[in-house]
Amino acid sequence: MQLLVNVDHIATxxxxxxxxxxxxxxxxxxxxQAGASGIVFHLRKDxxxxxxxDVYRLKETVKGDLDFEMAATDEMLAxxxxVNPELVTLVPESREELTTEGGLDMETVFEDFRDxxxxxxxNTDIAISLFVDPKEKDIELAAKLGSDAIELHTGTYANATTESDKETELQRLKEGAxxxxxxxxxxxxxxxxxxxxLPPLVNTVPHLNDISIGxxxxxxxxxxxxxxxxKKFLTIINNTNK
Structure with a gap:
């Protein structure tokens, strides 16, 4: 399990x-230098x-994994x-949103992504990850496309206000993983x-590879x-029971 730091809000x-x-x-x-395994950024259309x-400077600077979050537009594909990062993570994107609000609707995007x-x-060395909610159908469609990875959307878990809701979301994430x-x-x-x-997540959800935090x-x-x-976040990740 490794930490990737999202630097979007340094730019903000x-x-x-x-x-x-x-x-x-x-x-x-x-x-x-503090121990993060790589960097994430989201180049939005706006x-x-x-x-x-910034994208090209990050490519020159980052020594570890570089994760390029993006909407699947022709501009971003190009x-x-x-840039040739190690990974692209395809996410839904709406101009009105403050931040990404949920996972891809895989049934809606499936044919476009496939074709x-x-x-x-x-013909590239770039791995593909799809940002999805922990839904069985979406995960199965990601696999059908041949995606190298998924990124589980943890926002619903993070926004849960009761212990019961948190446990429910952790179970969904566990099953999705x-x-x-x-x-x-x-x-x-x-x-x-x-x-x-973060501690309940990493101690409950198995098979986690990259944890992106911004x-x-x-x-x-x-x-x-x-x-x-x-280092505080790394301490949590490194002390996981898994």
């Missing part, structure tokens, strides 16, 4: 003043945080193939994870520092 802070800092690529260096030039998206990566593993896909997870809700980690870094915050 930079863009608030239109200055050149803080720099996502410099933040990526600090995260990796460029609200990460800009195209950029990702040019247009997956063939675009056929077990199914994806059985079908031969790597199991990643992310969205809404923080220092408080907003909560960057927010905590305001109080603890980026280096120390990365």
């Amino acid at each position: 802070l930079r863009n608030a003043r239109g200055e050149g800092y803080p720099d996502p690529a410099e933040a990526a260096k600090v995260c990796e 460029r609200r945080h990460i800009k195209t030039e 950029i990702s193939k040019d 247009r998206v997956f063939p675009a990566y056929a 077990e199914l994806a593993h059985t079908l031969g896909m790597k199991v990643n997870a992310g969205h809404g994870l923080n220092l408080q809700n 907003h909560a980690l960057i927010s905590s870094a305001l109080f603890y520092g980026l280096d120390e915050t990365v």
Whole structure:
């Protein structure tokens, strides 16, 4: 199990003043030096945080795994193939949303992904992950497409307000991870994870590979520092019972 840090909100802070800092690529260096296994970024169509030039700087800077989150548009397919990250994670994207609000509707996107998206990566070394809710049908369709991995959407679990709801969501995530593993896909997870809700997740859900954390980690870094915050999350991951 490894930690990938999402640096989108380093760019959000930079863009608030239109200055050149803080720099996502410099933040990526600090995260990796602190022990993170790689970096995640989401290049959105509206460029609200990460800009195209950031993507190329991150490619030059990051020593570990680089996970390019993106909507499956022709523009993003072209950029990702040019950048050649280790992984692309395909996510739904709506202009009105503040952040990604749920997993892909696999029945809706299946034919397009089969006919247009997956063939675009056929002659590359780029692995494909699909951001999905822990639903049996969606996970099965991801496997049918030949996806290398899924990223389980943990937002519903993270937003649960009662212990009963949290347990229900953890069970769904556990079952989803077990199914994806059985079908031969790597199991990643992310969205809404923080220092408080990460321990139950990593101690309940099996077969986890990449844990992607962004907003909560960057927010905590305001109080603890980026280096120390990365280490706090790594302590949780490294102390998992699995």
